Amino acid sequence: MIIVSYILIVILGAALGSFFNVVISRLPQGQSIVHPPSRCPGCHKRIKPWRNIPVVSWLALRGRCPDCGCRIHWHYPLVEALTPLIFLSLFLASGSTFDPTFGKWAIFFGVSLIIFFIDSFHMLIPDVLSIPLIIVGLLISLLPDMDIGFYSAFSGAAFAFLFFWGLGVLYQKVRKIDGLGGGDVKYIAAVGAFVGFPWVLFVMVAAAIVAVVFFLAMRLRRDQAFAFGPFLVVGTYIFVLAGESVMNWYVGLLSL
Numbered sequence: 001m002i003i004v005s006y007i008l009i010v011i012l013g014a015a016l017g018s019f020f021n022v023v024i025s026r027l028p029q030g031q032s033i034v035h036p037p038s039r040c041p042g043c044h045k046r047i048k049p050w051r052n053i054p055v056v057s058w059l060a061l062r063g064r065c066p067d068c069g070c071r072i073h074w075h076y077p078l079v080e081a082l083t084p085l086i087f088l089s090l091f092l093a094s095g096s097t098f099d100p101t102f103g104k105w106a107i108f109f110g111v112s113l114i115i116f117f118i119d120s121f122h123m124l125i126p127d128v129l130s131i132p133l134i135i136v137g138l139l140i141s142l143l144p145d146m147d148i149g150f151y152s153a154f155s156g157a158a159f160a161f162l163f164f165w166g167l168g169v170l171y172q173k174v175r176k177i178d179g180l181g182g183g184d185v186k187y188i189a190a191v192g193a194f195v196g197f198p199w200v201l202f203v204m205v206a207a208a209i210v211a212v213v214f215f216l217a218m219r220l221r222r223d224q225a226f227a228f229g230p231f232l233v234v235g236t237y238i239f240v241l242a243g244e245s246v247m248n249w250y251v252g253l254l255s256l
Contacts, residue, residue: 002096005091005096005098006088006091009084009087009088009091010084010088011084012084012087013083013084013085013086013087013088014054014055014080014081014083014084015054016083016110017054017079017080017081017082017083017084017113018038018052018054018080020079020083020110020113020114021075021076021079021080022038023114024075024079024114024117024118024121025041027114027118027126027128027129028118028121028122028124028126038052040065040067040068040070040072041070041072041073042065042068042069042070043065043067043068043070045065045067045068051066054077054080054081055077055080055081058072058076058077058080059077063077075117075121079113079117082113083110083113086109086113086237087106087109089241090102090105090106090109090240093105093240093241099145100140100143100145100146101146101147104140104146104147104194105194105240107136107140108133108137108190108194108236109233109236109237111129111133112133112233112236113233114129115129115130115187115229115230115233116229116230116233119183119227119228119229119230120227120229120230123181123226123227124181124183125181125183125184125186125187125229126183127183127186130183130186130187130189130190131186131190133187133190133193133194134157134186134189134190134193136193137153137157137190137192137193137194138150138153138154138157138193140153140194141153141154141193141196148195148196149196152196152197153192153193153194153196154193155192155196155197156191156192156193156194156195156196156197156198156199156200157189157190157192157193158189158192159192159197159200160188160189160191160192160200160204161185161186161188161189161192163188163204164184164185164188164189165185168181168184168185183229184228184229184232187229187232188200188204188232191203191232191236194236195236195239199239199243202235202239202243202246202247203232203235203236203238203239204235205235206234206235206238206239206246207228207231207232207234207235207236208231208235210231210234210235210238211226211228211231214231
């Protein structure tokens with residue numbers, strides 16, 4: 001039975017990943033995400049269903065449109081592969097059960113994967129994604145048997161929003177340029193609504209550490225702008241899979 005669950009998650013995740021690609025591609029351009037059906041970004045011809053199998057079709061076509069030869073961006077198969085892998089990891093983290101917590105995090109990371117790529121490509125986190133995510137996080141906390149309650153979710157969202165908003169105002173006054181965008185402020189509020197307080201602090205620190213490592217590895221200039229939203233997504237993912245283990249390890253170090 002557990003094998004069937006894995007297969008269902010992979011199939012559903014790959015299908016959702018294909019839809020997420022449509023949102024990633026069209027939402028920043030203000031286009032409809034439901035019409036027209038999937039089409040080539042070059043010649044705009046409709047992609048036939050048998051040429052739209054997640055990951056497999058991209059590999060079989062060698063990343064090109066069969067009609068015009070236009071190169072299809074590498075993020076398409078990546079999103080289609082990442083979505084089921086993330087869902088599988090969340091399923092395993094929940095004890096291989098379809099409990100409410102698994103559903104909660106599947107919703108969060110489904111939306112957050114879209115945010116990850118849109119922010120990476122356009123340095124933009126659309127309000128149409130982040131604001132509903134805040135509301136959903138708060139509403140989910142009202143359900144019975146959830147990992148956090150409403151008070152924790154609300155305080156996490158409020159603290160995260162105010163902290164990032166204040167940080168952005170301070171940066172603007174000191175450097176005379178915008179630092180954190182409004183999208184980051186709203187998205188961290190959504191993170192706070194899902195992880196609660198004080199765990200949102202863990203996510204902030206984890207995201208900052210990952211960002212510094214990335215900054216150094218890519219040898220970016222100190223004044224070079226980069227999207228912070230993807231690091232918040234990664235920081236939250238680290239929290240969900242290993243948050244308590246990391247904190248126990250850290251507390252153990254302090255007690256030595």
